[in-house]
Amino acid sequence: MSDLINRRLLLQSGLLGTALTALPLPAYSQARASIMIVGGGFGGATAARTLKRLLPNAQITLVETNPIFTSCPFSNLVIGGERDLSAQQFRYEALEREGITVANVPATDVDADGKNITLDGDSVYAYDRLILAPGIDIRWNVIEGYDADAANILPHAWKAGPQTLLLRRQLEALDPGQNVVMTVPAAPYRCPPGPYERASLIAHYLKAQKPGSKLIILDAKDQFSKMALFQEAWDAHYSDQIEWRGASEDGAVRRVDTGTQTVFSDFESLSARVINVIPPQKAGWIADRAGVADATGWCPIDPLSFASRLQPDIHVIGDATIAAPMPKSAFSANLQAKVCAIAVARDLAGQTPRPTTLANTCYSYTTPDEAISIAGVYSNAASQLQSVTGAGGVSPPNADKAVRTAEAEQAAHWFETITKEAFG
Amino acid sequence: MRNRVSAIAILPLSLLGLAACGGANAPSGSNTPTPNAAHLGPGATLALACSGCHSELNGAIASLSAYSETQLQDTLARYKTETDGTTVMHRLARGYSDEDIALVSAYLGHEETAP
Numbered sequence: 001m002s003d004l005i006n007r008r009l010l011l012q013s014g015l016l017g018t019a020l021t022a023l024p025l026p027a028y029s030q031a032r033a034s035i036m037i038v039g040g041g042f043g044g045a046t047a048a049r050t051l052k053r054l055l056p057n058a059q060i061t062l063v064e065t066n067p068i069f070t071s072c073p074f075s076n077l078v079i080g081g082e083r084d085l086s087a088q089q090f091r092y093e094a095l096e097r098e099g100i101t102v103a104n105v106p107a108t109d110v111d112a113d114g115k116n117i118t119l120d121g122d123s124v125y126a127y128d129r130l131i132l133a134p135g136i137d138i139r140w141n142v143i144e145g146y147d148a149d150a151a152n153i154l155p156h157a158w159k160a161g162p163q164t165l166l167l168r169r170q171l172e173a174l175d176p177g178q179n180v181v182m183t184v185p186a187a188p189y190r191c192p193p194g195p196y197e198r199a200s201l202i203a204h205y206l207k208a209q210k211p212g213s214k215l216i217i218l219d220a221k222d223q224f225s226k227m228a229l230f231q232e233a234w235d236a237h238y239s240d241q242i243e244w245r246g247a248s249e250d251g252a253v254r255r256v257d258t259g260t261q262t263v264f265s266d267f268e269s270l271s272a273r274v275i276n277v278i279p280p281q282k283a284g285w286i287a288d289r290a291g292v293a294d295a296t297g298w299c300p301i302d303p304l305s306f307a308s309r310l311q312p313d314i315h316v317i318g319d320a321t322i323a324a325p326m327p328k329s330a331f332s333a334n335l336q337a338k339v340c341a342i343a344v345a346r347d348l349a350g351q352t353p354r355p356t357t358l359a360n361t362c363y364s365y366t367t368p369d370e371a372i373s374i375a376g377v378y379s380n381a382a383s384q385l386q387s388v389t390g391a392g393g394v395s396p397p398n399a400d401k402a403v404r405t406a407e408a409e410q411a412a413h414w415f416e417t418i419t420k421e422a423f424g
Numbered sequence: 425m426r427n428r429v430s431a432i433a434i435l436p437l438s439l440l441g442l443a444a445c446g447g448a449n450a451p452s453g454s455n456t457p458t459p460n461a462a463h464l465g466p467g468a469t470l471a472l473a474c475s476g477c478h479s480e481l482n483g484a485i486a487s488l489s490a491y492s493e494t495q496l497q498d499t500l501a502r503y504k505t506e507t508d509g510t511t512v513m514h515r516l517a518r519g520y521s522d523e524d525i526a527l528v529s530a531y532l533g534h535e536e537t538a539p
Contacts, residue, residue, distance in 0.1 A: 334476050339472060357520060358473060359516055375515040375516050376519075377519025378519075388519035390518050390519070391517075391518040406511075409483075410485050413477070413484040416481065417475075417476065417477055418477070420479060420481075421475055
């Protein structure tokens, strides 16, 4: 939409000369549209707040089972003993103050054709637009023996909260000299560099508190995000603590046994006092129910609007989407939410979405006061998101410590800013 | 030798787009910014990428709210061309055309968005 047309819409809607606090919806359109958003993480909460700004008269409902959100970003610092879990937790009071309805019930069904959603098993609500931000679910039993019960013994801690604390307590209870095993899946999964940040911070804890203990990483792949930078940090700080085995070294774990605390790869088995299984994942359950997940378990989207390729009247944002090369990160979810919100508001005004440029930044701690980063810039003008040539990349290798400590400080600032934008 | 820490810590790109649109519950006509069609233009949309890191909070990542359009444009152009930069902004700025930088600077620069 040109700014000229934009201005004409403003005139039509009588908003010019007052305050432009929202998208100018023509009076004949669904000024009081009902917009449902499922999932209250970085994507869903940001979408709700952005839409409320764009469409102050719309009924915005955020459906999220848990009244308290626990952030995965920075939860590796909790596991490493550097941070309290309460620093990870956010409520939705700011959203409610802004006029967003927060429903702490599960979304149990979606009827895409009928444009209605079932909450808590029996309450059916019609919507004008639906945005799903369901995050991830674990693919149980893809690693044989790894089901929801097994996760109480061998925590994944890939959804933050009780699982985070369970892994932390297990590490605290470790006797010096006992080992820790972490298993890492093949891509795609939530937070590509997350396992290696976690490994760094566990190793930091072992080095300080559990002399003789080691972390053995069994990885289903041979290359990983920020690999050279992590390995540089591991060589510098944790050469006695971290041992990494990739896929070509039989690192892919096929089976676990909770009774003997053992993981099995194709040719070997390994037992340890603490085993962190980061399992294969898929889009959150409701995505499947709504018919927006494909055979991969993830959700194909039109990157212009984040409308589902399978159910065009439903939008999907965040970790659940197939948005590669844009990674499954909080930054991505937050930005996709804003782009999607504008597309939804424009759609309600009869306007098509417009191409733009998206970006991502992910910081990872390698010690409690040093961090490294990866950044990317993406165009959504084609049928799939595409990396902008020449942009993006990782922190410089072999950098001065000042570069690493500066990025650690920027990471902390990022967390403060993005959680404020999402949760108030 | 690279690794020079940028003198300005990560660019002050603040106040992402929508933050400039006033409080969510602000009734029309209250103390909100002057109407400006640019709020919904391409500059505003590009600026959505900034507010995940840049807010009114000044610190390790600068607030952009004190920056003029010209200052923003100059700073982003410098990020884009500095070959020995170490921050994410050096890597991000290379993904934006000069026109993008002009648009986002015009949108975020304080002359345009100050309440």
